[in-house]
Amino acid sequence: MKKLVRKNIQKLIPYSSARNEFIGKDNILLDANELAFNEPLNRYPDPLQTELKEIVSQKKQIPVSNILLGNGSDECIDLLVRAFCEPNVENIITVSPSYGIYDVIAQINGIELRKVNLLADFQLDSESILKTIDSNTKLIILCNPNNPTANSFSETEIIQLLKKFGGLVLIDEAYIDFSQNKSFLKYLAQYENLIITQTLSKSYGLAAIRLGILYGNKFIINTLNKVKYPYNVNALTINEAVRQLTEKNNKPWVDEIIRERTKLQQALIDLPFVEQIFDSNTNFLLVKFKNAKAVQELLLQNRIVVRDRSQHELTKECLRITVGTADQNKLLIETLKKLAYEKSNIL
Numbered sequence: 001m002k003k004l005v006r007k008n009i010q011k012l013i014p015y016s017s018a019r020n021e022f023i024g025k026d027n028i029l030l031d032a033n034e035l036a037f038n039e040p041l042n043r044y045p046d047p048l049q050t051e052l053k054e055i056v057s058q059k060k061q062i063p064v065s066n067i068l069l070g071n072g073s074d075e076c077i078d079l080l081v082r083a084f085c086e087p088n089v090e091n092i093i094t095v096s097p098s099y100g101i102y103d104v105i106a107q108i109n110g111i112e113l114r115k116v117n118l119l120a121d122f123q124l125d126s127e128s129i130l131k132t133i134d135s136n137t138k139l140i141i142l143c144n145p146n147n148p149t150a151n152s153f154s155e156t157e158i159i160q161l162l163k164k165f166g167g168l169v170l171i172d173e174a175y176i177d178f179s180q181n182k183s184f185l186k187y188l189a190q191y192e193n194l195i196i197t198q199t200l201s202k203s204y205g206l207a208a209i210r211l212g213i214l215y216g217n218k219f220i221i222n223t224l225n226k227v228k229y230p231y232n233v234n235a236l237t238i239n240e241a242v243r244q245l246t247e248k249n250n251k252p253w254v255d256e257i258i259r260e261r262t263k264l265q266q267a268l269i270d271l272p273f274v275e276q277i278f279d280s281n282t283n284f285l286l287v288k289f290k291n292a293k294a295v296q297e298l299l300l301q302n303r304i305v306v307r308d309r310s311q312h313e314l315t316k317e318c319l320r321i322t323v324g325t326a327d328q329n330k331l332l333i334e335t336l337k338k339l340a341y342e343k344s345n346i347l
């Protein structure tokens with residue numbers, strides 16, 4: 001594992017923050033140049049977010065020592081790349097189409113991102129992925145279930161990659177709670193090159209607080225702890241996450257979104273200009289139209305915003321539609337029906 005870390009990071013002596021060093025409660029804290037007034041927000045937060053990690057640990061049945069928290073899972077992924085991938089030398093492999101942030105993170109860190117197209121059925125082209133690996137490939141990123149194709153990849157194929165590839169494999173599970181398939185967390189102890197990210201931004205309805213979770217082996221977590229900014233998760237986020245994860249019924253809205261997803265799917269099938277609706281393991285639907293651009297623009301004129309994914313050859317004429325509330329979905333369908341009637345000439 002040690003060999004996988006960037007050379008400068010192997011040598012890094014991490015910053016030791018004041019809040020890292022103090023032990024015990026009820027001390028008189030004169031060590032961090034905080035203001036003595038305006039309790040409790042005058043104090044720096046716990047750099048290791050131990051209380052929150054213990055709650056996550058309980059829920060997920062993963063030891064605290066295998067957990068890193070970040071300012072969204074985007075920060076977790078960026079940290080992983082920064083700590084493990086050598087700029088201007090090493091490369092990352094991901095699939096295409098997938099989540100756009102991987103591209104941005106790779107570019108910012110000076111790392112080549114090699115994109116391997118999915119097969120026509122949106123499954124992994126494992127053969128091409130294996131062929132694309134070279135001695136400078138450090139990381140494979142798989143978004144599972146995948147954004148924007150909405151499907152899950154074959155578990156056995158991912159396991160094969162974990163076994164055959166000597167570098168790290170990151171599985172981005174942002175949508176796992178909407179999926180029929182189980183999380184790869186069950187394999188965490190078995191494969192030391194497996195890393196998983198999850199987020200409170202989707203199924204927990206907490207995108208605003210920015211909290212991402214990365215699971216990996218202890219060595220990886222320790223390395224990332226050295227690289228991250230000391231107070232990367234702020235106290236407001238920690239407190240709100242603790243409150244919501246302890247007080248609220250666990251993800252109370254997931255079942256409703258899945259029910260609404262099915263309803264939306266059934267209603268969309270009946271529209272004359274809908275070509276295909278892809279199966280979804282997420283909280284969105286990828287829908288193929290005869291003329292996606294026109295549908296998007298007409299929806300926008302009706303104040304309904306959806307995402308155009310038609311740039312990619314595998315998702316031509318496709319829009320990505322997030323599942324909303326029952327009322328929002330009803331309005332979407334009514335609007336589409338109205339358009340089917342009024343604009344049949346262009347749609």
Ligand SMILES: *Cc1c(COP(=O)(O)O)cnc(C)c1O
Pocket residue numbers: 071072073074075099143147172174198199200201202207210211212
């Ligand atoms: C929405 C999303 C995330 C969430 O990122 P955060 O930074 O945690 O909000 C991560 N990965 C994918 C693929 C997503 O679609």
